[in-house]
Amino acid sequence: MEQIIGVTGDLFRTAANLLFLTAQGEDVEYEPGLFRDTVDWISRRSDMLLELMLEHLWLVILTLIIAVVISVTVGIIISYYESFAQTVLGVCQVLMVIPSMAMLAFMVPLFGIGFTTGVMALVLYSLLPIVRNTYTGIRELDPAIVEAAKGMGMTERRILFKIKIPLARPVIMAGVRTAAVMMIGIAAIAAYVGAGGLGELIFSGISRGHQPMIIAGAIGVSIIAIAFDYLLYYGEKRFSVEGRTKEG
Amino acid sequence: MIKLEGLSKVFPGHNIPAVKDLNLEINEGDVCVLVGPSGCGKTTTMKMINRLYEPTGGKIYIRGEDALQMNPIKLRLDIGYVIQEIGLFPHMTIEENIATVPNEKQWPKDETKQKVSEVMTLVGLDPKVFKDRYPSALSGGQRQRVGVARAMVSDPPIMLMDEPFGAVDPITRARLQNEFLRIQERMGKTIVFVTHDIDEAIKMSDTIAVMREGELVQHATPSDLLSAPADEFVSNLVGRNRSIKRLHLIRINEILDEVDRAKPASEDAKIGEVEKQIEESDIRSVIVVDKDNKLKGVIGVSDLKRKSGEVAGDYCQDVTDTITSDATLNDALSVMLECGEGYVAVVNEDDQYEGTITLGDLLNVVKEEG
Structure with a gap:
């Protein structure tokens, strides 16, 4: 662990150094010494930065698991009840349009201050992309495939698990990726209600007027978002390729 | 049922x-x-x-x-x-x-x-x-x-x-x-x-x-x-x-026995005999087979002049398309029209020759049935 922190700290330092040099060379209008300060801050507090990143990641992963379970289930259910679907999707849409600050404020009277509130708010936000993608993924399957399965005597349950979900999986996964990246951003704001994570860094940076802290927090959020999206994308691709060779 | x-x-x-x-x-x-x-x-x-x-x-x-x-x-x-x-x-x-x-x-x-x-x-x-x-x-x-x-x-x-x-x-x-x-x-x-x-x-x-x-x-x-x-x-x-x-x-196999089935020539038959066979056939051609009765090709009147050699095998040219005997007469007609010939060679699954159907045969069938 020590080692990892050390190495990460070095990496941050080098990256920031590079940025600093470029910025100086091109004479960009940044506050002089900001990059130097940020690098210094990161190398001094790399253990704290990493801890907050892990906290942030944990918040996102937990939320994502809950959100996927709920949203995929809802998406599947509304794919069977067409009349229901537009209402449910409409509600999800409204939830997503509520500004994140307001949503968090709504949650506080219900769940108090802390981690749970953050998780709840994030779950509500991530409903729409996953529910919608699950629903469209299933609805837009080639009807001939579903009809063939039904006509041959497969039960609705088997059609769902053996045909519909596997075929809709790429579309569902695209929804999960959208939700994940969005969530990583909003999770930073969730620090406002005490959910922890990199948002803490940013908020205390703002209140103290300490810019290096803000920048360090922002860099951390970006790294998590990019890495997460890439991992999900790659994992999905890897998974389906493996599935093919194994089955085939 | x-x-x-x-x-x-x-x-x-x-x-x-x-x-x-x-x-x-x-x-x-x-x-x-x-x-x-x-x-x-x-x-x-x-x-x-x-x-x-x-x-x-x-x-x-x-x-x-x-x-x-x-x-x-x-x-x-x-x-x-x-x-x-x-x-x-x-x-x-x-x-x-x-x-x-x-x-x-x-x-x-x-x-x-x-x-x-x-x-x-x-x-x-x-x-x-x-x-x-x-x-x-x-x-x-x-x-x-x-x-x-x-x-x-x-x-x-x-x-x-x-x-x-x-x-x-x-x-x-x-x-x-x-x-x-x-x-x-x-x-x-x-x-x-x-x-x-x-x-x-x-x-x-x-x-x-x-x-x-x-x-x-x-x-x-x-x-x-x-x-x-x-x-x-x-x-x-x-x-x-x-x-x-x-x-x-x-189906072709229903009429194949009735049609006047021109005997195929074997590929090592003397060309003189083959010439006679072609003269007698109503399609002015003879189908050539090898010793396993596999379809080898066909010799028409024009081939006799164009090529030279001693035996039938030297003269024969490839047939454009063949048909199996479980196909219908309509399939046979399509093949004839596509190849522009008045006949089609019938073969089994191993490409062995079974007979020839001509346009005349089809006419006879239509006349009888109609």
Whole structure:
């Protein structure tokens, strides 16, 4: 662990150094010494930065698991009840349009201050992309495939698990990726209600007027978002390729 | 085997019934083709038999049992089902696709595997080559074959086929039809076959049920349908050139014994003898075979002048196309027209020569039958 922190700290330092040099060379209008300060801050507090990143990641992963379970289930259910679907999707849409600050404020009277509130708010936000993608993924399957399965005597349950979900999986996964990246951003704001994570860094940076802290927090959020999206994308691709060779 | 009594279907939100008071009886082992213009209710009728659509009135009996009282899943598992779009599962291999019904019936794995490779061989797909492929790696004709294999794997007594050969080119279609008829001759399944192509109907069927606007217009054997159409609608559907349509009804092997079969020349025959043979033949050509009776080629009058040599083998040139004896006379006619020749050589599956059909033979048949 020590080692990892050390190495990460070095990496941050080098990256920031590079940025600093470029910025100086091109004479960009940044506050002089900001990059130097940020690098210094990161190398001094790399253990704290990493801890907050892990906290942030944990918040996102937990939320994502809950959100996927709920949203995929809802998406599947509304794919069977067409009349229901537009209402449910409409509600999800409204939830997503509520500004994140307001949503968090709504949650506080219900769940108090802390981690749970953050998780709840994030779950509500991530409903729409996953529910919608699950629903469209299933609805837009080639009807001939579903009809063939039904006509041959497969039960609705088997059609769902053996045909519909596997075929809709790429579309569902695209929804999960959208939700994940969005969530990583909003999770930073969730620090406002005490959910922890990199948002803490940013908020205390703002209140103290300490810019290096803000920048360090922002860099951390970006790294998590990019890495997460890439991992999900790659994992999905890897998974389906493996599935093919194994089955085939 | 299958009996439809006063069957009707009104789709919700429609005033006009899609199928109206339909009575139809299909005997065991028969191929019954439902034919008619699109929107005539033929597909709807078929889908009511395996209860993809629930009838709004009437009864369906399968082997005397009321199908509407049966568990639809059980009913469907015992009815093979092939649709025009084939509907292969793109995420499963060919083997897994074909094994769908056995898996639903929870057959033992070994038995399923064995049965799958049997049925693949039956439809002309080498199991070793194709079983691990995905549907996207197959041609249209091969997919149709998989579709048929998938419907047949559990050996259901009844099969429903909705334009199963619709999505392929005409040549592949004719080949698939012939293969299917060959399989059906052995299996003797009761088949309900839907098509809008009257030629296909005449070729494939034991009986034809002509439908219009949800009603059954005529149910008869193809030969009766051609000679005694019930009304103007049927005779328009059948078309004017009924004698040509009759060629669909006759297979080459039925007339091959009667036609004056010109003896083939062996490839090492002296050219003098061959010349005499050509003079005598009414197509002015002679088919050449090798010592295993395999088709080697053909020598026409012009070849005698153009080439030189001692024996028949030196003169012969390749034939453009051949035909197998289970094809119909109509197929033979198409081959002749395509090659621009007045004859076509008939061979068996091992390319061994069986005889020659000429345009004159076809004329004789049409004259006799008409």
